[in-house]
Amino acid sequence: MKFGKLDNIEGIDFTLPPDHRVNQNFNRNEHDEFRIYSGGTMWGIKQWKGTYFPVKAPVSSFGEHYCKQFGCIELNATHYRIHPPETISKWKAMAPNDFKFCPKWPQLITHYRRFTNSEGLTDEFLNAISHFEENLGPCFIQLPPNYTTKYADRLKNYLASLPRDIEIAIELRHPSWFDSDTDENIWEFLSVHGIGSVISDTAGRRDAVHMALTAPFVVLRFGAYQLHPSDQKRWQDWIDRMKEWKKMGMQSFYLLMHQPDSLLTPESCAIFGDMVEEQMGLKVKSPQRITLQGDLFP
Numbered sequence: 001m002k003f004g005k006l007d008n009i010e011g012i013d014f015t016l017p018p019d020h021r022v023n024q025n026f027n028r029n030e031h032d033e034f035r036i037y038s039g040g041t042m043w044g045i046k047q048w049k050g051t052y053f054p055v056k057a058p059v060s061s062f063g064e065h066y067c068k069q070f071g072c073i074e075l076n077a078t079h080y081r082i083h084p085p086e087t088i089s090k091w092k093a094m095a096p097n098d099f100k101f102c103p104k105w106p107q108l109i110t111h112y113r114r115f116t117n118s119e120g121l122t123d124e125f126l127n128a129i130s131h132f133e134e135n136l137g138p139c140f141i142q143l144p145p146n147y148t149t150k151y152a153d154r155l156k157n158y159l160a161s162l163p164r165d166i167e168i169a170i171e172l173r174h175p176s177w178f179d180s181d182t183d184e185n186i187w188e189f190l191s192v193h194g195i196g197s198v199i200s201d202t203a204g205r206r207d208a209v210h211m212a213l214t215a216p217f218v219v220l221r222f223g224a225y226q227l228h229p230s231d232q233k234r235w236q237d238w239i240d241r242m243k244e245w246k247k248m249g250m251q252s253f254y255l256l257m258h259q260p261d262s263l264l265t266p267e268s269c270a271i272f273g274d275m276v277e278e279q280m281g282l283k284v285k286s287p288q289r290i291t292l293q294g295d296l297f298p
Contacts, residue, residue, distance in 0.1 A: 001041075001223040001258030003145075003173065004202030012203045014230055016237045019244075020212035022187040028216065028249025036242070036284045037071035037100055037137065038255040038272055040265035052266045052287050067095040070269060071285035072102055072137055074221070074256040079104040079142070082124050088131040098285060100137030102219065102254060103129050111144045114151070115158040126163065138167040138219050138254060140198050149176040149186070156189055169196030169219045178207040190214035201234065211241075216251040224259045224268055235272050239279055246280075 006012070043066030049055050053065045066073065077083065091101065106125055109118045129136060147155075162168055170190070172178070177186060190197055196215035200208040202223035220238065224231045242253055255272060259265045266287035273286030 001200075001202060001221060003200060003221075003223075004205030004208065005223060006203040009203045009225060009228070009230065012230075013206070014201075014203070014234050014237070016241055017206075017209060017211055020187065020210055022191060023211070023213045023248070025188075025191060026213040026248055030247050031216070031249055031251045034246050034250065034282070035252045036255070036276055036282055037252070038257060038269040038284055038286055039070040039072035039074070039102075040257050040259070040262050040269070041074045041076060042262055043067075043073065045262050045265075047263055048266060051289055054290065063091065064094040067099045069266065069287040071098070072100040072254055072256070075101050075103040078125070078129070079107050082106050082108070082121065083128055085128050085131045088128050092132050092135050095135050097134060099135055100254070101129075101132050101135055102137040102256065103132075103139050105139065105141040110141060114144070114147065115154055118158070119161075122162075126166075130166075136166065138169050138196060138217055140169040140171055140196075140219055142171045142198075143173050145173045148174045149179075152186060156186075159189075159193060159195055162195075164194060167196065167215070167217055169198045169215070169217070171198035171200060171221070172210075173200075173208070175207055178210055187212050187214060201238075213245065213248070213250065216249060217254070218245070218250060218252070219254045219256065221256045222258060224257060224264075226260055226264055227267065227271075231268065232271065232275075235275060239275055242276075243280065 043063045044059065049057055052069055053062060057065055095101070106121065109115065109121050109125070129139060159170070187197070191214040194215050196217055196219060197210065197212050198219045198221060199210060200221045202208065257265050257268050259268055269286045273284035276282055276284045
Protein backbone atom coordinates (compact mmCIF):
# COMPACT_ATOMS: atom_id res chain seq x y z
CA MET A 1 0.00 0.00 0.00
CA LYS A 2 2.05 2.93 -1.29
CA PHE A 3 -0.64 5.51 -0.56
CA GLY A 4 0.54 7.35 2.56
CA LYS A 5 3.39 4.89 3.17
CA LEU A 6 6.16 6.20 5.45
CA ASP A 7 9.48 4.49 6.11
CA ASN A 8 9.69 5.95 9.61
CA ILE A 9 6.54 6.01 11.75
CA GLU A 10 8.17 7.41 14.87
CA GLY A 11 5.95 10.15 16.26
CA ILE A 12 2.92 9.29 14.11
CA ASP A 13 -0.35 9.60 16.01
CA PHE A 14 -2.44 6.64 14.87
CA THR A 15 -5.38 7.52 17.11
CA LEU A 16 -8.66 7.08 15.27
CA PRO A 17 -10.61 10.34 14.96
CA PRO A 18 -14.21 10.66 16.12
CA ASP A 19 -17.02 9.52 13.85
CA HIS A 20 -17.74 11.76 10.88
CA ARG A 21 -20.76 14.06 11.14
CA VAL A 22 -22.59 12.10 8.46
CA ASN A 23 -22.77 9.15 10.86
CA GLN A 24 -25.54 10.98 12.72
CA ASN A 25 -27.79 9.92 9.84
CA PHE A 26 -26.71 6.28 10.11
CA ASN A 27 -29.38 4.97 12.44
CA ARG A 28 -30.30 1.33 11.85
CA ASN A 29 -31.18 -1.63 14.00
CA GLU A 30 -28.30 -3.83 15.11
CA HIS A 31 -27.80 -6.57 12.54
CA ASP A 32 -28.12 -10.13 13.82
CA GLU A 33 -25.52 -11.57 11.43
CA PHE A 34 -22.74 -8.99 11.56
CA ARG A 35 -19.74 -10.42 9.71
CA ILE A 36 -16.06 -9.55 9.66
CA TYR A 37 -13.73 -10.55 6.82
CA SER A 38 -9.96 -10.20 6.62
CA GLY A 39 -7.49 -10.89 3.84
CA GLY A 40 -4.58 -9.62 1.81
CA THR A 41 -3.91 -8.30 -1.65
CA MET A 42 -2.44 -11.28 -3.53
CA TRP A 43 -2.21 -15.05 -3.36
CA GLY A 44 1.01 -15.75 -5.27
CA ILE A 45 3.37 -15.63 -2.29
CA LYS A 46 5.90 -18.45 -2.54
CA GLN A 47 7.20 -17.76 0.98
CA TRP A 48 3.89 -19.06 2.38
CA LYS A 49 4.71 -22.59 1.21
CA GLY A 50 5.35 -24.87 4.16
CA THR A 51 3.63 -22.51 6.62
CA TYR A 52 0.23 -21.60 5.17
CA PHE A 53 0.35 -23.41 1.83
CA PRO A 54 1.39 -27.08 1.49
CA VAL A 55 5.12 -27.32 0.95
CA LYS A 56 4.68 -29.08 -2.40
CA ALA A 57 1.84 -26.89 -3.65
CA PRO A 58 2.35 -25.84 -7.29
CA VAL A 59 2.00 -22.15 -8.06
CA SER A 60 -1.15 -22.91 -10.04
CA SER A 61 -2.86 -24.01 -6.80
CA PHE A 62 -1.97 -20.96 -4.71
CA GLY A 63 -5.30 -19.25 -5.35
CA GLU A 64 -7.26 -22.25 -4.10
CA HIS A 65 -5.13 -22.52 -0.95
CA TYR A 66 -5.46 -18.79 -0.33
CA CYS A 67 -9.27 -18.96 -0.51
CA LYS A 68 -9.28 -21.80 2.03
CA GLN A 69 -7.18 -19.82 4.47
CA PHE A 70 -8.51 -16.25 4.23
CA GLY A 71 -11.94 -14.64 4.26
CA CYS A 72 -11.48 -12.15 1.42
CA ILE A 73 -9.00 -10.58 -0.98
CA GLU A 74 -8.42 -7.13 -2.41
CA LEU A 75 -8.50 -8.18 -6.05
CA ASN A 76 -6.11 -5.79 -7.77
CA ALA A 77 -5.99 -7.87 -10.95
CA THR A 78 -9.28 -6.32 -12.08
CA HIS A 79 -7.75 -2.85 -11.81
CA TYR A 80 -5.29 -3.53 -14.62
CA ARG A 81 -7.60 -5.22 -17.09
CA ILE A 82 -11.20 -6.31 -17.48
CA HIS A 83 -11.04 -10.06 -17.29
CA PRO A 84 -13.50 -12.17 -19.28
CA PRO A 85 -16.32 -13.97 -17.47
CA GLU A 86 -14.51 -17.28 -18.01
CA THR A 87 -11.61 -16.08 -15.86
CA ILE A 88 -13.94 -14.78 -13.15
CA SER A 89 -15.76 -18.12 -13.10
CA LYS A 90 -12.43 -19.92 -12.79
CA TRP A 91 -11.49 -17.79 -9.77
CA LYS A 92 -14.91 -18.32 -8.22
CA ALA A 93 -14.49 -22.09 -8.55
CA MET A 94 -11.44 -21.87 -6.26
CA ALA A 95 -13.40 -20.37 -3.38
CA PRO A 96 -15.69 -21.81 -0.70
CA ASN A 97 -19.08 -20.16 -0.21
CA ASP A 98 -17.92 -17.99 2.68
CA PHE A 99 -15.09 -16.32 0.73
CA LYS A 100 -15.45 -12.82 -0.77
CA PHE A 101 -13.62 -11.25 -3.71
CA CYS A 102 -13.32 -7.45 -3.47
CA PRO A 103 -12.48 -6.36 -7.03
CA LYS A 104 -10.92 -2.97 -7.72
CA TRP A 105 -12.52 -0.92 -10.49
CA PRO A 106 -10.60 -0.89 -13.81
CA GLN A 107 -8.06 1.90 -14.12
CA LEU A 108 -9.12 2.36 -17.74
CA ILE A 109 -12.32 3.86 -16.33
CA THR A 110 -10.97 5.59 -13.23
CA HIS A 111 -7.50 6.82 -14.21
CA TYR A 112 -7.47 7.05 -17.99
CA ARG A 113 -10.99 7.97 -19.01
CA ARG A 114 -11.69 9.49 -15.60
CA PHE A 115 -15.33 8.41 -15.73
CA THR A 116 -16.10 9.89 -19.16
CA ASN A 117 -17.25 7.81 -22.14
CA SER A 118 -17.10 4.73 -19.93
CA GLU A 119 -20.59 3.27 -20.23
CA GLY A 120 -19.55 0.31 -22.36
CA LEU A 121 -16.49 -0.49 -20.25
CA THR A 122 -18.55 -0.26 -17.09
CA ASP A 123 -21.14 -2.68 -18.44
CA GLU A 124 -18.38 -5.06 -19.50
CA PHE A 125 -16.78 -4.96 -16.07
CA LEU A 126 -20.05 -5.37 -14.17
CA ASN A 127 -21.07 -8.28 -16.36
CA ALA A 128 -17.74 -10.00 -15.76
CA ILE A 129 -17.71 -9.67 -11.96
CA SER A 130 -21.35 -10.80 -11.75
CA HIS A 131 -19.93 -14.27 -12.36
CA PHE A 132 -18.51 -14.22 -8.83
CA GLU A 133 -22.15 -14.66 -7.77
CA GLU A 134 -22.36 -15.23 -3.98
CA ASN A 135 -18.58 -14.80 -3.67
CA LEU A 136 -18.73 -11.14 -4.74
CA GLY A 137 -17.89 -8.76 -1.92
CA PRO A 138 -17.73 -4.97 -2.11
CA CYS A 139 -16.27 -3.59 -5.36
CA PHE A 140 -14.27 -0.44 -4.84
CA ILE A 141 -13.47 2.53 -7.00
CA GLN A 142 -10.06 4.05 -6.32
CA LEU A 143 -9.79 7.65 -7.47
CA PRO A 144 -6.55 8.90 -9.03
CA PRO A 145 -4.44 10.85 -6.51
CA ASN A 146 -4.94 14.08 -8.50
CA TYR A 147 -8.73 13.68 -8.85
CA THR A 148 -9.97 16.67 -6.83
CA THR A 149 -13.39 17.98 -5.84
CA LYS A 150 -13.24 20.03 -9.02
CA TYR A 151 -14.60 16.93 -10.73
CA ALA A 152 -17.27 16.18 -8.11
CA ASP A 153 -20.23 16.58 -10.46
CA ARG A 154 -18.71 14.24 -13.03
CA LEU A 155 -18.01 11.66 -10.35
CA LYS A 156 -21.50 11.91 -8.87
CA ASN A 157 -23.12 11.50 -12.28
CA TYR A 158 -21.11 8.35 -12.84
CA LEU A 159 -21.85 6.92 -9.40
CA ALA A 160 -25.56 7.64 -9.78
CA SER A 161 -25.62 5.52 -12.94
CA LEU A 162 -24.34 2.39 -11.20
CA PRO A 163 -26.60 -0.50 -10.16
CA ARG A 164 -27.81 -0.81 -6.58
CA ASP A 165 -27.87 -4.60 -6.39
CA ILE A 166 -24.15 -4.92 -5.61
CA GLU A 167 -22.01 -3.34 -2.91
CA ILE A 168 -19.84 -0.53 -4.24
CA ALA A 169 -17.42 1.66 -2.29
CA ILE A 170 -15.19 4.54 -3.29
CA GLU A 171 -11.70 5.47 -2.11
CA LEU A 172 -11.24 9.24 -2.10
CA ARG A 173 -7.60 10.26 -2.15
CA HIS A 174 -6.93 13.92 -2.90
CA PRO A 175 -6.87 16.05 0.30
CA SER A 176 -9.59 18.33 -1.08
CA TRP A 177 -12.21 15.62 -0.44
CA PHE A 178 -11.46 15.75 3.28
CA ASP A 179 -11.70 19.52 3.60
CA SER A 180 -15.16 20.18 5.03
CA ASP A 181 -15.18 23.64 3.48
CA THR A 182 -15.02 22.37 -0.10
CA ASP A 183 -17.45 19.52 -0.72
CA GLU A 184 -19.16 18.38 2.45
CA ASN A 185 -22.13 17.02 0.51
CA ILE A 186 -20.11 14.17 -1.05
CA TRP A 187 -20.79 12.17 2.10
CA GLU A 188 -24.50 12.89 1.98
CA PHE A 189 -24.52 11.88 -1.68
CA LEU A 190 -22.86 8.55 -0.94
CA SER A 191 -25.30 7.90 1.89
CA VAL A 192 -28.34 8.60 -0.27
CA HIS A 193 -27.09 6.26 -2.99
CA GLY A 194 -25.96 3.51 -0.62
CA ILE A 195 -22.34 3.73 -1.75
CA GLY A 196 -19.69 2.88 0.82
CA SER A 197 -16.63 4.97 1.50
CA VAL A 198 -13.30 3.14 1.71
CA ILE A 199 -11.26 4.11 4.76
CA SER A 200 -7.50 4.13 4.19
CA ASP A 201 -5.64 3.77 7.49
CA THR A 202 -2.14 4.75 6.48
CA ALA A 203 0.62 6.57 8.35
CA GLY A 204 1.23 9.46 5.97
CA ARG A 205 -2.39 10.37 5.21
CA ARG A 206 -4.31 10.58 8.45
CA ASP A 207 -6.92 12.75 6.73
CA ALA A 208 -8.02 9.67 4.78
CA VAL A 209 -9.09 8.04 8.07
CA HIS A 210 -12.36 9.91 7.67
CA MET A 211 -14.58 7.56 9.72
CA ALA A 212 -17.66 8.20 7.57
CA LEU A 213 -20.36 5.51 7.42
CA THR A 214 -22.30 5.88 4.18
CA ALA A 215 -23.44 2.27 3.72
CA PRO A 216 -24.00 -0.75 6.00
CA PHE A 217 -20.60 -2.19 5.07
CA VAL A 218 -17.10 -0.84 5.65
CA VAL A 219 -13.98 -1.46 3.57
CA LEU A 220 -10.76 -0.72 5.46
CA ARG A 221 -7.43 -0.69 3.63
CA PHE A 222 -4.92 -1.06 6.42
CA GLY A 223 -1.26 -0.08 5.93
CA ALA A 224 0.64 -2.22 8.44
CA TYR A 225 4.28 -2.24 9.54
CA GLN A 226 5.55 -5.83 9.82
CA LEU A 227 3.90 -6.53 13.18
CA HIS A 228 5.36 -3.41 14.75
CA PRO A 229 3.68 -2.93 18.16
CA SER A 230 1.64 -0.13 16.61
CA ASP A 231 -0.09 -2.64 14.31
CA GLN A 232 -1.78 -4.49 17.15
CA LYS A 233 -2.66 -1.26 18.96
CA ARG A 234 -4.34 0.01 15.81
CA TRP A 235 -6.29 -3.26 15.34
CA GLN A 236 -7.50 -2.87 18.91
CA ASP A 237 -8.73 0.63 18.17
CA TRP A 238 -10.63 -0.65 15.15
CA ILE A 239 -12.25 -3.43 17.17
CA ASP A 240 -13.38 -0.87 19.72
CA ARG A 241 -14.92 1.23 16.97
CA MET A 242 -16.52 -1.81 15.34
CA LYS A 243 -18.33 -2.56 18.58
CA GLU A 244 -19.94 0.87 18.36
CA TRP A 245 -20.72 0.63 14.64
CA LYS A 246 -22.25 -2.80 15.08
CA LYS A 247 -24.77 -1.31 17.51
CA MET A 248 -25.56 1.36 14.91
CA GLY A 249 -26.52 -1.29 12.37
CA MET A 250 -23.36 -1.96 10.37
CA GLN A 251 -23.67 -5.37 8.70
CA SER A 252 -20.16 -6.26 7.50
CA PHE A 253 -16.56 -5.13 7.87
CA TYR A 254 -13.74 -5.94 5.43
CA LEU A 255 -10.13 -5.56 6.60
CA LEU A 256 -7.79 -5.56 3.60
CA MET A 257 -4.36 -6.08 5.12
CA HIS A 258 -1.34 -4.45 3.49
CA GLN A 259 1.96 -5.74 4.86
CA PRO A 260 5.26 -5.08 3.04
CA ASP A 261 5.57 -7.69 0.27
CA SER A 262 2.59 -9.47 1.92
CA LEU A 263 5.00 -11.72 3.84
CA LEU A 264 3.36 -11.23 7.25
CA THR A 265 -0.22 -10.94 6.02
CA PRO A 266 -1.24 -14.41 7.32
CA GLU A 267 0.15 -13.76 10.80
CA SER A 268 -1.49 -10.33 10.87
CA CYS A 269 -4.91 -11.64 9.89
CA ALA A 270 -4.61 -14.48 12.41
CA ILE A 271 -3.79 -12.10 15.28
CA PHE A 272 -6.61 -9.77 14.28
CA GLY A 273 -9.05 -12.70 14.07
CA ASP A 274 -8.08 -13.96 17.52
CA MET A 275 -8.59 -10.48 18.98
CA VAL A 276 -12.04 -10.18 17.41
CA GLU A 277 -13.14 -13.61 18.61
CA GLU A 278 -11.91 -12.97 22.16
CA GLN A 279 -13.47 -9.53 22.47
CA MET A 280 -16.59 -9.71 20.30
CA GLY A 281 -17.36 -13.42 20.30
CA LEU A 282 -17.33 -13.45 16.49
CA LYS A 283 -15.49 -16.03 14.43
CA VAL A 284 -13.31 -14.49 11.73
CA LYS A 285 -11.95 -16.85 9.10
CA SER A 286 -8.18 -16.42 9.30
CA PRO A 287 -5.07 -18.40 8.34
CA GLN A 288 -3.95 -21.46 10.25
CA ARG A 289 -0.43 -22.79 10.05
CA ILE A 290 0.02 -26.23 8.50
CA THR A 291 2.07 -29.24 9.50
CA LEU A 292 4.81 -30.69 7.33
CA GLN A 293 2.21 -33.17 6.10
CA GLY A 294 0.14 -30.30 4.77
CA ASP A 295 -2.68 -30.49 7.32
CA LEU A 296 -3.93 -27.52 9.29
CA PHE A 297 -2.96 -27.42 12.92
CA PRO A 298 -6.04 -27.94 15.15
